[in-house]
């Protein structure tokens with residue numbers, strides 16, 4: 001527990017220096033304490049219009065779709081039926097939206113990030129946040145591996 | 161305004177600190193911050209983790225509690241021998257079999273000694289074992305799930321106190337009879353104690369193999385009260401020691417009559433020799449019935465299996481199996497130091513501790529320095545085996561643990577203190593009070609060959625707390641106290657109330673356990689007979705007057721959530737599967753009027769609640785574990801109709817209805 005003492009000390013000293021240090025006064029300390037400039041977040045509508053550039057937040061940054069892989073899609077369907085159908089139905093809205101035609105409104109990366117990282121997507125991604133406001137209930141993280149999520153994405157490609 | 165104050169405060173503190181820190185170097189600058197004060201040593205900041213898990217027995221609560229050290233924070237209550245409505249343990253159909261015994265369903269016990277499994281004499285973090293004192297049982301808790309997964313009943317035993325005290329590699333867990341009784345049980349006059357009453361030592365195999373606990377063999381011994389036990393290690397590996405009192409063999413007013421003799425015995429059992437005798441077939445098959453209950457983490461279901469027959473060894477027919485070590489004044493605890501050489505007996509009516517030498521014991525056996533023989537058990541000569549005596553200055557010694565630096569720490573109940581002494585010189589080095597009336601003490605790893613971090617913390621477990629906490633009526637909490645033992649002087653750091661009687665506790669470095677935690681149960685691996693893995697398979701089936709509801713749950717709905725066609729007189733089984741696959745998302749199920757408890761279902765798990773509705777009407781059910789923003793919406797209805805009604809069985813969720 002020793003380390004906590006020294007950590008506290010460091011914080012106190014840093015605070016002290018920040019607040020009372022330096023002769024140049026106001027200007028400098030203001031610079032230190034002012035929040036960093038933040039770009040204004042997109043609204044739900046703006047983000048949806050810009051969907052082709054929206055990759056979401058999470059582990060997936062790039063997906064090459066390639067030719068449709070039927071075996072992978074079949075595996076994806078199995079996973080989807082076991083872990084997703086309590087809240088989704090392929091063709092109709094249930095607790096969440098239906099994945100039918102989803103590749104015409106979301107990028108593959110965004111979809112996989114939504115599956116793998118729904119908590120952060122609901123809080124920070126402009127589309128994720130908008131969906132949460134619309135559907136009221138938070139999408140569950142069903143513990144899929146990245147490979148499983150990729151398989152589900154392949155299955156989604158078959159739902160046109 | 162608030163933050164302004166905060167900054168001001170830190171500034172003031174900061175400057176005080178700076179002054180004392182960069183002062184003239186007179187070394188006196190020990191203000192509140194940066195001092196080595198007790199508060200700082202036990203402070204675990206919000207969001208930070210404790211260094212140790214400490215497992216406390218709940219004593220007469222029948223359970224185990226898990227606390228973090230050094231904070232003392234309560235992390236979990238693990239139900240073991242008693243039903244627990246919070247978790248549905250012993251109430252749901254899956255865990256009811258855990259509490260089966262030959263006496264029927266026994267929903268309570270007196271849990272005493274939590275002992276961690278060992279490999280090469282070190283705590284390996286695999287399992288925790290604990291004994292039930294009243295209806296003799298030994299349980300296994302799996303440290304990947306922190307759930308009780310196995311309970312074995314101990315036959316031919318009454319008052320299972322000296323248990324489970326595993327051997328060096330958990331080859332065996334042991335059990336001794338605290339109360340001698342006729343073995344096998346028999347209807348006799350209690351006054352025939354000396355003639356008819358006997359004791360047993362039991363060796364339970366399968367310590368490291370879940371589902372395989374079994375009674376390997378029992379040893380029939382004279383009818384004393386066998387109190388505590390400990391298994392040898394290093395050189396003494398292969399031996400287990402049991403203390404006894406009441407060698408007077410009295411059966412009434414024991415308080416007085418069982419303390420007449422100057423010495424009782426520590427029984428030394430050579431269990432490797434026992435294995436040889438078993439292999440040679442020198443055992444008797446005795447009738448005995450007992451239950452073995454096992455909870456399977458794939459089926460999420462326990463099964464209770466009745467077994468019969470035990471192998472019994474009789475010392476008179478098995479030379480070299482058991483020896484008695486005379487030890488003064490009704491010894492209570494017996495503890496072996498980390499090197500495996502010293503056997504410390506705490507004569508609870510004495511001021512002194514008797515320390516026997518294992519090497520001398522072997523030499524005395526070799527030289528046949530026997531004073532007498534009792535039922536084929538040689539009594540070794542006291543002078544021949546004693547390594548030394550600790551003139552403690554305290555009163556009522558009970559238990560000893562070790563720090564791995566050559567020091568021993570003994571609890572004294574009557575004088576309410578802990579005495580630290582040297583295992584080399586037997587001199588007293590330090591003493592510190594406990595508040596009040598300490599029973600066991602515990603140093604993480606202090607009963608093994610490798611005390612963690614060479615003994616950093618020590619916990620005392622105290623029976624009386626009178627003025628220590630805000631009063632709570634006639635019944636007051638027992639307590640644990642945390643001491644820093646890393647220096648020459650012991651230092652009291654913290655005092656916290658505990659559940660039931662914290663009879664004993666063992667601690668382990670958190671890093672030995674953290675990484676093996678199960679976070680949820682994969683749905684793919686669910687082998688429950690009544691699982692439902694998909695909402696489209698949810699349904700309700702009738703079989704005579706049994707109604708089986710195959711339901712699922714996920715944030716935040718049940719499927720189905722409207723059920724009709726149940727009738728008064730039905731036995732309704734809710735088989736509910738939690739479809740979540742994420743950490744920390746259990747859901748509950750509570751039904752109005754159910755006479756058992758809630759279900760608390762972990763992600764990926766299936767559990768069953770039996771409900772027998774007594775009157776017609778509409779019965780709501782709901783999720784009892786706050787699970788999401790729409791948790792309050794997680795509810796449903798069952799319609800119950802009169803026994804002779806012809807309402808058809810039907811169920812639905814949203815628009816997706818069904819029926820038959």
Ligand SMILES: [Cu+2]
Pocket residue numbers: 715716746747748783784785786787788791794
């Ligand atoms: Cu819930």
